[in-house]
Amino acid sequence: MYDRILVPVDGSATCEHGLQEAIALAARLKATLVLLHVVDDFPFMVELASAASFDETRSRLLKMGNEILAQASRHATEGGAASETVLREVTSRRAADAIVEEATRRQCGLIVMGTHGRRGFNRLAMGSDAELVLRESPVPVLLVRHQD
Template sequence: MYPRILVPVDGSDASVRALREAAALGRALGSALVLLHVVDTYQLLLAKATQAGFDEAREALLARGQALLQACGQQAGQSGVACDTVLREVMSSRVSAAIVDEATRQDCSLIVMGTHGRNGRTRLLLGSDAERVVHAALVPVLLVQQDRADGPAVG
């Protein structure tokens, strides 16, 4: 049904929970996972005054992303699910666009991603990559909320 599942990971509680959910689905369905970490260097470009400062911070973000993918890949492997990892850097597009694009590139038939469950004013101010993915994706999207005492775990 879903031979390849894209799982964007960012190290947040919500993405860790989404990875667990995707691994369980992968085991049950015999699916492979594609773990994606997107480094948004545009925000970094705005914050760094010098090229040297930008380059150093960019390299640190890429290294952190690679380490995160390695740890998540090990977690998926320990769950008994095959996975590939992809590190993407974006400078001129939104993270959500990179997620949707990577789902197409990797021929994924499902996206499982964490959401922070923001609503109201917070969502209006910060935007929601998860919401943008839901609207733009050509494949089904399963949103997994971070652990919350006052609501369901999967939304």
């Protein structure tokens, strides 16, 4: 049914819920998980005045992203699912755009991601990458709600 499942990961408990659901599904379907971490460094470009501090911060973000991907890959292996990892860096767009692009690029048939399930003002104030992915994705999206 689904040969490749894209799972965005950021190390949060919310994403962990989505990852665990994706691992269980992939193990049953013998699908490959495409684990994606998106580094959005645009806020740092705006906030940091010196190029040196930006480069240092960017390097730390990329290192942290690789660590998050390695941990997610270990979880997938422990859960009996094959996986591959992708680290993407975006500067002037939302993470949701990169998620949808990678799903298409990697020929994934499903996206599984955790969501806070925020409503009302909190959703408006914080935005929702999950909601944007749901609206823009050319493939089905499974949102796994995490209660705060």
